[in-house]
Amino acid sequence: MLNNPKIEYAVYMLQGPIGLLSSVLIINTLMNRDIGKSAERELVSILREEGFNAVRVPTSNSSPNPLPDIFATKGNILLGIECKSTWENKVRVKESQIRKLFEFLSMFTMDRIPIVAVKFKKIHRWKVYLPNRIEEIIVTLDNSIFLEELLSEIKSFNAYYGSEIVKSL
Numbered sequence: 399m400l401n402n403p404k405i406e407y408a409v410y411m412l413q414g415p416i417g418l419l420s421s422v423l424i425i426n427t428l429m430n431r432d433i434g435k436s437a438e439r440e441l442v443s444i445l446r447e448e449g450f451n452a453v454r455v456p457t458s459n460s461s462p463n464p465l466p467d468i469f470a471t472k473g474n475i476l477l478g479i480e481c482k483s484t485w486e487n488k489v490r491v492k493e494s495q496i497r498k499l500f501e502f503l504s505m506f507t508m509d510r511i512p513i514v515a516v517k518f519k520k521i522h523r524w525k526v527y528l529p530n531r532i533e534e535i536i537v538t539l540d541n542s543i544f545l546e547e548l549l550s551e552i553k554s555f556n557a558y559y560g561s562e563i564v565k566s567l
Contacts, residue, residue: 435454435456436483437481437482437483437517438454438467438468438481439454440517441468441479441481441515441517441524442454442468442470444524444545445468445470445477448472448549449472450470450471450472450477451470451471451472452468452469452470452471452477453468453469453470454467454468455467455468455469463498464497464498464499464500464501464502464505465498465502466478466479466480466498466499466502467479467480467481468481468515469502471508472552474508474509475508475509475510475511475552476503476506476508476509476510476511477511477513478499478502478503478510478511478512478513479499479513479514479515480495480496480498480499480513480514480515481515481516481517482514482515482516482517482537483516483517483519484516484517484518484519485519485520486520487518487520487538487539488536488537488538488539489516489536489537490534490535490536491514491534491535491536491537492534493532493533493534496512496514496529496532496533496534496535497532499512499514499529500512500529500532511528511552512528512529513526513527513528513548514526514527514528514529514535514537514542515545516537516542518539521539523544523545524544524545525537525539525542525543525544525545526542526543526544526545526548527541527542527543528548
């Protein structure tokens with residue numbers, strides 16, 4: 399039917415008194431979760447291709463602990479990444495997600511970079527936003543830079559210590 403056992407099971411369980419609307423809402427939630435996981439895996443793969451040690455943290459959103467969606471290291475640089483994917487021209491990131499990102503990075507003494515990475519599906523590209531304080535933010539196509547630009551800056555950081563992108567938290 400849907401070729402996704404999780405979704406098929408959810409539909410099966412909800413066909414009773416809960417009704418079709420609840421089934422649709424739960425299916426959308428499960429599909430959005432799968433889309434988010436897929437974007438996170440794609441970004442981890444890109445970072446690894448660029449020489450980073452990168453991992454996806456599967457429980458970051460539901461955990462009360464300060465965990466980013468992805469963290470990556472290269473040399474003495476630590477990236478803490480909140481990952482989003484959208485068909486829109488903008489995406490909202492909650493203050494609590496930015497707080498977790500900053501709290502995670504504050505536990506380390508490496509050169510730390512907080513990042514909100516957004517896969518803008520309309521342009522089939524990753525863009526990044528570097529928050530400098532804890533607050534709700536809206537990442538748009540205009541207020542973010544392409545991932546490749548950030549990775550290039552990080553490469554040059556290794557040659558020239560003092561890059562403006564590295565934040566001291």
